[in-house]
Amino acid sequence: MNQQLAEQEDLLFTLDDGIGRIVFNRPQARNAFTFEMYERLAEICDRANTDRAIKVLVLRGAGDKAFAAGTDINQFRAFETPQDGIAYERRIDRVLTTLEQCRVPTIAAITGACTGGGAAIAATCDLRVGTANTRIGFPIARTLGNCLSMSSISRLTALIGPARVKDLIFTARLVGAEEAASVGLLTEVVDDLAALDKRADEVARLVASHAPLTLSATKHAVARLQKRLTQDEGEDLILMCYMSRDFREGLDAFLTKRAPQWRGE
Template sequence: MTDSAVAASQGSARQDTDELLYEARDGIARITFNRPEARNALTFAMYEKLAAICEAVNHDPSIRVMVITGAGDKAFAAGTDISQFRAFSTPEDALGYEARIDRVLGTIDRCRVPVIAAIVGACTGGGAGIAARCDIRIGSANARFGFPIARTLGNCLSIANLARLSQLIGPARVKDMIFTARLVEAEEAQRIGLLSEVLDTPEAARRRADELATMMVGHAPLTMQATKEGLRRIAEHNAPAEGQDLILMCYMSQDFREGMEAFLNKRPPRFKGE
């Protein structure tokens, strides 16, 4: 699969971005979020290119494993670039955004090959959502997970995202993470199932992810595909309830506008619950 093939499958998404790097070699597809100056915060174009690659991999039998990481040593991905929320003004903006995130993350679930996340530094918001959808998560000692939206933007996760997190770590831990807005350190993340392994350094974490990917290239692809798809169907059988009213309650609130402006202006938000 070439970059042009990925671009062709992107449709209307921006195709000339170098903010998400992709290469495929020796049966391994590698994706790198490449905005280290912005802690790899995700633009809409990056989300769409990630989805396009996952879809394209499903039609390329030469690819056996995928590895996702972030450039630099400070972040895997620090959520969605907040500046893109400034244009939000209607219910359709809010519902469309969460539908986009659910669709993009769903392509990771449905990607036929194992997806390994090599997590270095901050893994928050949309970045943590992507990592949670990966099949194996390898972290460095400085990896930190979280959804600090209760003290930043005042928005919410979709029902599908909450369901996936609950399947991973249980609803009590999801509430703890979101209500306290804290970031879970690497050791605790491994203990509760957010990380499979923790390595001392960023280099060691990325090397371990590559080692696992190289090993899996030699394994039976249909066994791995059947296992991944079977578990996806089990999870999907308990389909989550509708949650559009909850999305609108948060994204259409004065609190969300206040949280966004406070974040962009580097000041504490003043939430009023309205």
């Protein structure tokens, strides 16, 4: 029997036969995340750590246009002090760490755009199934001029290597499904949305049937192999970007739909 555990306008969660399904439900905004959505995602992961009825989590964006297009730009409009940027990146680090350390396996079912914070969420999941029209990237160098946190850079580097991380961010390009699969950003590619739902469900049921302690031990072992710098070690980089004139220019340019004029200051 399907049990509706939680439902709110922007993020939906259901549990059915051990499979927890999380849907980012803002298709009109390409499923861009509000701060409340980040917090709700962390709450669900925390619940999965103690609720043994949850065997696996599947994350998906509503509609067929996007998995998640990062953080909603409007969340940045109130940024004025150095602490605003630090607090934001600390929030993202905390939520992604909660997702990464979640007791149960996590599967990202990706179609369409998967960018910025959405790509960071997908990269943190254990498995990623995409469709032929999936496009993944971190186009921040041509949009806002901000930066990824040390934790996000660490996870991404461990997943695809330092050279590819630089390539993605320096070029601000979005990687298509075929290339994404070849470099490890996707573990599997299917044709379309219908095939994605079917395959994500198959993988979730397969994983849910396996020994939970084996899966948990493997997750922890892999995490222990990946060096993590402290939040403090990356704060100078966060401040350099978020307190810059370029960040304000990028934000204004994005909201007014014009090309930003970067000054490097």
